[in-house]
């Protein structure tokens with residue numbers, strides 16, 4: 206197998222050569238360390254056409270063909286067959302000692318390789334061994350729920366589907382899931398997969414998480430800000446609830462951090478070995494254009510790889526759609542089914558990637574890092590990994606998010622690799638050199654060190670955590686970031702001068718959206734524009750509803766002009782939404798108008814969920830159409846800190862921080878982002894006289910400050 210690109214120094218198959226070095230990955234049993242885990246053994250470069258990668262022939266696909274995912278899992282299996290599948294997983298041998306340990310101690314740390322069965326099996330063992338049993342105050346035996354947190358919603362949903370299938374049950378019965386804007390559980394649910402954010406949210410109404418007997422914090426190595434906060438919360442709850450069991454599961458060896466945090470007595474439990482080997486290939490030389498290289502690699506795999514075997518490609522969100530547009534294959538070849546998979550897609554669209562490809566068709570999944578951990582996509586034999594990820598880093602001083610594409614950590618690279626080798630052996634093509642891999646940071650930097658903390662601080666306050674600066678974070682964020690978050694919340698009047706949560710703040714904390722958007726929603730009663738703001742908040746939750754394919758750019762822009770408004774992006778978005786609604790959100794209408802129908806479906810779902818919440822909070826069902834002033838004023842009620850004023854040199858200055866930004870027009874913006882320049886995103890025109898009218902506290906103080914200088 207050759208990987209072709211513009212090197213042209215031989216190799217059969219024509220074209221240049223993207224020579225890959227080969228290394229073996231996994232396939233071993235026994236304890237491992239970070240060093241031995243990545244058994245990098247250089248083998249030959251791939252020059253001979255006949256050389257096979259990945260499939261060593263000996264380990265035929267033992268997979269069931271039945272994944273338990275939405276559309277997959279058509280093949281019926283008996284309970285015995287399913288039992289056999291479960292027993293084949295590496296974690297099965299460890300079951301007795303693992304359960305013995307969890308019965309004996311309150312805090313547990315489980316480290317296991319990707320695919321060993323942690324996520325799907327351990328919760329079932331806990332349930333089967335009744336570790337979730339407790340006696341109620343009348344001495345009656347009861348069974349609490351087992352919560353298993355996941356950093357990403359797609360993992361929570363698909364793993365729940367898989368486990369429900371393994372138990373010959375339907376999702377929502379014994380096994381359920383709960384993610385933002387979507388929940389499938391019932392009173393009989395005992396195994397509940399949920400996003401870490403959802404468990405945090407639940408803690409706001411059930412401070413001691415009483416309904417759970419066991420809390421499993423999975424994919425702990427990802428160190429999302431929500432998981433980090435959960436560490437502290439669960440540690441605190443466990444001190445008050447001796448009956449609560451806590452299991453921290455991780456694929457990598459950050460065990461020391463966890464051990465120290467949980468008091469030093471906990472010995473991590475190691476689960477050995479992955480199911481099937483995955484070979485790792487590196488390029489011989491650095492790749493200049495990794496999208497191009499990824500596309501060439503896909504073509505090569507498609508033409509010359511094994512007949513069967515789907516391909517999972519990791520791209521960054523920034524380039525995913527353009528890659529989708531570029532993908533076309535020679536017609537003489539069997540077809541390719543291309544499935545995008547990224548956070549902003551509607552959940553059901555993300556799940557499409559899990560459905561099996563039609564006969565004689567190879568599936569190519571173009572995914573962001575949402576496909577990096579926990580998930581199993583049946584049929585994936587090849588992983589193509591350029592080793593990059595889009596990262597958002599918040600700068601507390603400027604109040605600006607910096608969006609950049611950065612190299613992944615070794616831990617992430619291994620996770621990506623681990624998406625293959627789950628049903629059969631596989632190959633991971635890293636589109637970078639081995640040297641580069643060795644220089645990558647070992648672990649991903651905890652998100653809490655680089656994100657905007659205002660949402661989290663608001664949630665902590667809603668959880669009655671009073672001393673935010675002294676909070677027992679596993680990795681404390683910089684004090685400046687916490688102070689910036691408190692200042693933002695104070696300006697939004699979510700907290701009082703004494704730092705206590707206000708009535709408004711309590712309501713804001715109930716919305717699963719950032720505090721500024723929550724405040725905007727809560728001001729709709731005043732400006733009589735709930736309908737418009739609900740649509741806008743939902744529209745802002747997706748990346749982009751407009752599609753601009755390369756080959757039809759002019760046409761797409763012409764269609765977009767139908768919705769353009771001189772008042773700004775919000776009016777444009779609303780016009781498009783209203784027109785789409787009039788067309789009953791029909792797919793063909795969306796197609797004709799270059800609107801992303803999937804994104805639109807997400808908008809509709811989100812809007813419905815938010816509306817239910819607004820009804821519960823007694824917000825009136827109002828609309829200001831066709832007036833736009835009311836909703837722009839209402840936006841200002843949430844985003845009065847996001848104002849830029851036109852300067853004599855035609856640039857804009859952000860009122861709060863005096864930074865110059867460059868964008869054609871407009872004054873209120875939802876987001877300030879730095880890529881290669883500073884951009885305001887989602888802007889609309891504001892009449893300066895509204896500033897003091899809508900946010901008198903903030904602007905009179907601002908004027909006083911300026912007067913003093």
Ligand SMILES: Nc1ncnc2c1ncn2[C@@H]1O[C@H](COP(=O)(O)OP(=O)(O)OP(=O)(O)O)[C@@H](O)[C@H]1O
Nearest residue numbers: 272319320321322323324325326367456579581627
């Ligand atoms: N949705 C699914 N469809 C088909 N097979 C699945 C599915 N989920 C899990 N499996 C099978 O179960 C195995 C164990 O998966 P599990 O998610 O429990 O592993 P894990 O140790 O948690 O891995 P990771 O750390 O990568 O999440 C997989 O390798 C695969 O063979």
